[in-house]
Amino acid sequence: MKFLTIQEAMDKEKGTVSVRGWVYRERKSNKYAFIVIRDHSNILQCVFTKEELPEKTWENAKRLLMESSVKITGDIKKDERAPSGYELQVKDLEVVQFAEPYPITKDFSPEFLLDKRHLWIRSRKITAVMKIRHTIVGAIHEFFRKRGYFEFDPPIFQPSQCEGGSTLFEVKYFNDKVYLSQSWQLYAEAAVFALGKIYDMSPTFRAEKSKTSRHLAEFWMAEMEAAWMQLDEVTEVAKDEVRFIIKEVLKHNKKDLEVLKRDIKILEHYAKEDYPTIKYAEALKIINEKYGMKVPFGKDLRTIEEAKISEHFGVPVVVTHYPTEIMGFYKPPSKENPEEALCFDMIAPEGYCEIVGGSERSLDVKNMGDRLKAQGEDPAAYEWYFDLRKFGSVPHSGYGLGVERVVAFICGLDNIKDAIPFPRTMLRKTP
Ligand code: ATP
Numbered sequence: 001m002k003f004l005t006i007q008e009a010m011d012k013e014k015g016t017v018s019v020r021g022w023v024y025r026e027r028k029s030n031k032y033a034f035i036v037i038r039d040h041s042n043i044l045q046c047v048f049t050k051e052e053l054p055e056k057t058w059e060n061a062k063r064l065l066m067e068s069s070v071k072i073t074g075d076i077k078k079d080e081r082a083p084s085g086y087e088l089q090v091k092d093l094e095v096v097q098f099a100e101p102y103p104i105t106k107d108f109s110p111e112f113l114l115d116k117r118h119l120w121i122r123s124r125k126i127t128a129v130m131k132i133r134h135t136i137v138g139a140i141h142e143f144f145r146k147r148g149y150f151e152f153d154p155p156i157f158q159p160s161q162c163e164g165g166s167t168l169f170e171v172k173y174f175n176d177k178v179y180l181s182q183s184w185q186l187y188a189e190a191a192v193f194a195l196g197k198i199y200d201m202s203p204t205f206r207a208e209k210s211k212t213s214r215h216l217a218e219f220w221m222a223e224m225e226a227a228w229m230q231l232d233e234v235t236e237v238a239k240d241e242v243r244f245i246i247k248e249v250l251k252h253n254k255k256d257l258e259v260l261k262r263d264i265k266i267l268e269h270y271a272k273e274d275y276p277t278i279k280y281a282e283a284l285k286i287i288n289e290k291y292g293m294k295v296p297f298g299k300d301l302r303t304i305e306e307a308k309i310s311e312h313f314g315v316p317v318v319v320t321h322y323p324t325e326i327m328g329f330y331k332p333p334s335k336e337n338p339e340e341a342l343c344f345d346m347i348a349p350e351g352y353c354e355i356v357g358g359s360e361r362s363l364d365v366k367n368m369g370d371r372l373k374a375q376g377e378d379p380a381a382y383e384w385y386f387d388l389r390k391f392g393s394v395p396h397s398g399y400g401l402g403v404e405r406v407v408a409f410i411c412g413l414d415n416i417k418d419a420i421p422f423p424r425t426m427l428r429k430t431p
């Protein structure tokens with residue numbers, strides 16, 4: 001017997017087909033059983049008619065509970081009233097396993113669904129998100145490979161910090177200790193002197209103590225780094241990348257976006273518009289003058305301020321030249337005004353806030369050493385990194401794009417935890 005996926009069976013439109021999957025919904029009466037089954041491709045309503053089936057088949061159909069696994073043969077036809085527009089008149093049923101009563105029915109709290117994530121992952125919502133994530137990850141590889149970037153894999157065990165000591169995960173390493181990667185950046189900077197333009201997507205770990213809907217403790221960062229590239233160019237790469245990702249999702253995942261009830265028109269708008277670049281100082285002007293806030297120069301932008309900036313523009317916005325004082329040690333002060341750093345964030349609209357962060361990289365060993373010391377770090381641990389400035393140093397830049405932030409934005413999710421199959425946060429490490 002040849003099994004078709006549910007979608008393939010529906011694409012045939014008529015005739016006898018065999019499908020296999022899991023019970024998604026069941027409704028039974030004395031004469032009929034309506035069993036909706038699902039597989040990865042779609043859902044299909046299967047109708048069991050008591051009078052037309054052998055007694056054993058009818059008895060088995062009556063016993064089916066949600067998530068039971070089944071193989072079904074029957075005649076498929078169009079039916080406007082069925083949930084996916086098709087209906088199968090069942091001729092034969094093989095129950096592979098009768099499931100126990102399923103713990104998830106409906107209206108459960110987000111925390112309960114996270115406790116049952118190993119099962120909730122089968123929901124139409126999470127399945128749709130995972131399919132979109134698949135497209136996004138593929139699009140990132142394609143974007144960089146088409147442009148001549150090499151894939152370069154960094155170490156995940158690292159001896160020192162890159163993004164601030166407060167979010168480091170310390171790991172026992174034989175008789176010593178190391179940290180889990182907060183970013184590939186320092187290693188990427190070594191590699192651009194060999195490969196020129198590189199990218200990667202790898203697991204990233206930050207012990208985020210703030211409980212926001214945008215922070216995970218384990219997430220995937222898609223990073224790029226390029227020799228000779230400066231701020232004005234690297235920001236354009238980031239814009240092109242985000243537009244390309246959105247286009248790919250629109251090309252491959254319309255059905256999944258519909259399952260998620262995501263506004264497709266607005267994504268089409270983001271896929272084709274230009275994204276503005278403004279300086280941090282201009283961003284302050286907008287939030288202070290238009291929105292009546294009082295943010296002084298020198299303060300990092302919080303969620304609420306980022307949300308106002310993106311509301312003002314209605315598309316992703318690149319904000320450059322944040323105050324040097326609050327930026328990482330490797331983000332260089334601009335020559336014109338050393339209080340401003342040559343860095344940028346991309347802020348997504350609809351309150352999704354920062355999705356990309358990047359910068360030129362400082363070439364000034366003394367300045368970086370001083371800034372590390374000011375953070376309580378020992379510059380000696382960065383000797384190898386400073387070597388890169390001694391042997392043919394050239395301007396270079398890079399950025400990191402948070403894969404889950406982009407998934408959440410494109411899917412229209414309330415919380416970043418639904419953008420990754422098994423989320424890890426300060427309060428969540430199971431299942
Ligand atoms: P935030 O201010 O939102 O904490 P950040 O400035 O610490 O972000 P970067 O160090 O610039 O972030 O990291 C690059 C990108 O990685 C961010 O733009 C974001 O998309 C993503 N990112 C950073 N931290 C997290 C996290 N804890 N969970 C998920 N994604 C993250």
Ligand code: MG
Pocket residue numbers: none
């Ligand atoms: Mg952070």
